[in-house]
Amino acid sequence: MRKSKALALFFLLLLLITAVAAPWIVRVSFEVQDANNILVSPNSTFWFGTDPLGRDLFSRVVYGGRISLGIAVFTTILALIMGGIYGGIAGFAGGRFDQVMMRFVDIFQAIPALVLMILVTVYFNSIRWLKDEEWHSIFSITAALSIGGWLGVARIVRGQVLQIREMPFVVSARGIGARPQEILMRHIFPHIVGPVLVILTAQIPAHISYESFLSFLGLGLHPPYSSWGVLAGEGWRTMRSSPHLIIFPGLVIFFTMMAFHFLGDGFRKTE
Amino acid sequence: MTPGYIFKRASETLITVFFVITLTFIFLRALPGGPFDGEEGISLEQKRQQEAFFNLDQPMVIQYFNYLKNALMFNFGQSFRYANKNVSEVMADALWPTLEISLVSLFSAYLIGIPLGLFSVYLYKTRWDGVAVFFISSGICLPAFLVGPILILVFSLKLDWFAPALLEGPASFVLPVMTLGLRPLALVTRLIRASAVEITKSDFVRAARARGLSETKIYFKHILKNSLVPLLSISGSLGASIISGTFIVELLFAIPGLGNVLVDGVINRDYSLVIALAIFYTLLLVLLNLMMDLVLIKVDGRIVIK
Numbered sequence: 085m086r087k088s089k090a091l092a093l094f095f096l097l098l099l100l101i102t103a104v105a106a107p108w109i110v111r112v113s114f115e116v117q118d119a120n121n122i123l124v125s126p127n128s129t130f131w132f133g134t135d136p137l138g139r140d141l142f143s144r145v146v147y148g149g150r151i152s153l154g155i156a157v158f159t160t161i162l163a164l165i166m167g168g169i170y171g172g173i174a175g176f177a178g179g180r181f182d183q184v185m186m187r188f189v190d191i192f193q194a195i196p197a198l199v200l201m202i203l204v205t206v207y208f209n210s211i212r213w214l215k216d217e218e219w220h221s222i223f224s225i226t227a228a229l230s231i232g233g234w235l236g237v238a239r240i241v242r243g244q245v246l247q248i249r250e251m252p253f254v255v256s257a258r259g260i261g262a263r264p265q266e267i268l269m270r271h272i273f274p275h276i277v278g279p280v281l282v283i284l285t286a287q288i289p290a291h292i293s294y295e296s297f298l299s300f301l302g303l304g305l306h307p308p309y310s311s312w313g314v315l316a317g318e319g320w321r322t323m324r325s326s327p328h329l330i331i332f333p334g335l336v337i338f339f340t341m342m343a344f345h346f347l348g349d350g351f352r353k354t355e
Numbered sequence: 356m357t358p359g360y361i362f363k364r365a366s367e368t369l370i371t372v373f374f375v376i377t378l379t380f381i382f383l384r385a386l387p388g389g390p391f392d393g394e395e396g397i398s399l400e401q402k403r404q405q406e407a408f409f410n411l412d413q414p415m416v417i418q419y420f421n422y423l424k425n426a427l428m429f430n431f432g433q434s435f436r437y438a439n440k441n442v443s444e445v446m447a448d449a450l451w452p453t454l455e456i457s458l459v460s461l462f463s464a465y466l467i468g469i470p471l472g473l474f475s476v477y478l479y480k481t482r483w484d485g486v487a488v489f490f491i492s493s494g495i496c497l498p499a500f501l502v503g504p505i506l507i508l509v510f511s512l513k514l515d516w517f518a519p520a521l522l523e524g525p526a527s528f529v530l531p532v533m534t535l536g537l538r539p540l541a542l543v544t545r546l547i548r549a550s551a552v553e554i555t556k557s558d559f560v561r562a563a564r565a566r567g568l569s570e571t572k573i574y575f576k577h578i579l580k581n582s583l584v585p586l587l588s589i590s591g592s593l594g595a596s597i598i599s600g601t602f603i604v605e606l607l608f609a610i611p612g613l614g615n616v617l618v619d620g621v622i623n624r625d626y627s628l629v630i631a632l633a634i635f636y637t638l639l640l641v642l643l644n645l646m647m648d649l650v651l652i653k654v655d656g657r658i659v660i661k
Contacts, residue, residue: 088485194371194644195378196636198599199617203633206621207382293498300500301602301618316500320607323504324512334501341496 092343099340103149110143114310123326133328135318141329144315145336152311152337155222156291159229160284166230167237168280174238175245176268186242189235197232201294204228205303218309225304229291237283244276285348289341296337312337364648368641375637376426379630380419422630431631442631445616453612456604457597459528460536464593465586468540472547473579479552491548494541499600503534503607520609531608535600539593546589550582587651591644598636 296313319330
């Protein structure tokens with residue numbers, strides 16, 4: 085399995101590079117509409133073909149990666165911070181306080197994640213307090229993903245903290261009179277870095293799939309800006325005449341998910 | 356399984372449902388713009404009248420308590436969009452197609468996934484294991500909105516074997532079920548493979564070998580039986596996977612089910628419909644988890660309830 089892990093890492097690095105260096109990689113910008121080349125099938129100039137407005141699909145996929153990956157990474161970090169603080173407090177406090185806090189998480193987790201996310205996206209899509217349309221739709225999707233994402237993190241972090249705080253080295257630190265924040269930062273925090281890394285490889289692909297899901301349903305960004313899910317959603321509408329418009333964005337999502345999947349497996353095995 | 360435990364779980368369910376009603380109410384009523392804003396050619400007065408008819412002109416708090424009272428009696432009021440229809444009627448109409456494809460997908464996932472999982476155990480430690488892992492992972496990672504269109508392109512547009520949309524007759528089930536069931540199938544296969552590999556290494560299997568039992572007997576009596584128990588514990592996530600899958604599958608195949616109703620309701624701001632659906636899905640998931648926990652307690656003697 086070592087080989088698949090290396091391949092996964094290589095693919096993700098490639099994605100990262102194309103996302104960062106997007107302007108230098110694409111032939112034309114994602115917004116440029118070429119009236120002479122509408123719905124062209126993939127060829128040597130247009131690697132992924134063009135869409136009904138003559139925009140280069142390869143360019144749109146590369147730029148879409150910026151948004152899809154950016155949102156996924158950002159919301160995962162946000163979920164880690166939120167869930168980490170919440171779960172850390174619950175686990176460190178313990179007792180009744182912990183019980184009440186975790187009951188709240190239980191209740192939230194009982195709601196199907198997608199139903200919750202749909203509600204939140206719709207809510208933020210309609211309040212519109214950011215002027216820029218693109219940033220606003222990015223913001224609402226970010227809010228939706230973070231609201232669902234922190235729950236699992238909180239649960240895992242709390243479990244870890246509960247376990248570690250009873251370990252001899254923490255008990256003895258408490259015994260010699262270390263302050264709570266010192267125990268938390270010096271003794272407990274370093275021990276939850278490992279599990280958190282595993283969560284990271286599981287949450288990023290989950291957020292990519294949720295984001296593409298919402299965007300596919302039409303709750304995401306609006307053209308010309310687009311994530312992979314938006315592209316797939318657009319492609320589905322013109323599927324009969326030009327299947328390449330759904331197949332390429334779909335495949336990119338699939339390969340990315342696979343890469344994270346194998347990378348996560350690799351992490352778990354070396355633990 | 357004491358009555359106390361069941362009471363505790365039941366009250367948890369109630370609290371959850373109450374919370375969902377409140378949350379959905381806050382989200383949807385806080386939206387600017389009412390459900391009749393998009394309608395063309397009605398005067399302000401007519402709009403007021405319509406809003407008064409649906410009690411939208413009353414203060415928020417009163418609306419909320421009214422809603423809570425009605426929801427407890429399973430009365431979710433009128434749908435704004437579907438003329439002259441109760442929310443429960445709209446849902447009842449849409450429930451059947453969704454239930455059909457969901458149950459068929461779930462059963463197929465178990466029916467095919469369990470033998471596949473055992474077969475992949477057979478491949479474990481051979482050079483085909485990597486291939487098996489690749490296929491299982493693909494099944495988990497493939498997004499439904501890629502699988503569905505590819506199936507439609509190949510099997511209905513190119514080969515013309517199945518209709519590309521709607522549920523009419525058993526043949527029309529094939530493509531939606533394949534799209535919806537793929538991920539659950541892969542999850543079941545992966546779980547069976549993982550737990551069976553674990554069990555193969557356990558002492559009682561080694562003891563059975565030492566006693567001279569035949570390999571088939573070991574396989575079915577010891578390995579299969581014990582690897583079925585963990586299946587129950589992932590039923591909740593399978594259920595959630597299928598619920599979210601129906602949103603996409605029903606859109607792709609134009610099936611008039613609950614997922615389609617929800618997506619429409621969200622776009623049209625059909626408040627009562629969306630709230631009722633959110634409550635319905637939550638209840639479904641909570642009950643599914645509760646049921647599986649109870650079965651698990653019965654099946655697995657090691658679990659002690661507090």
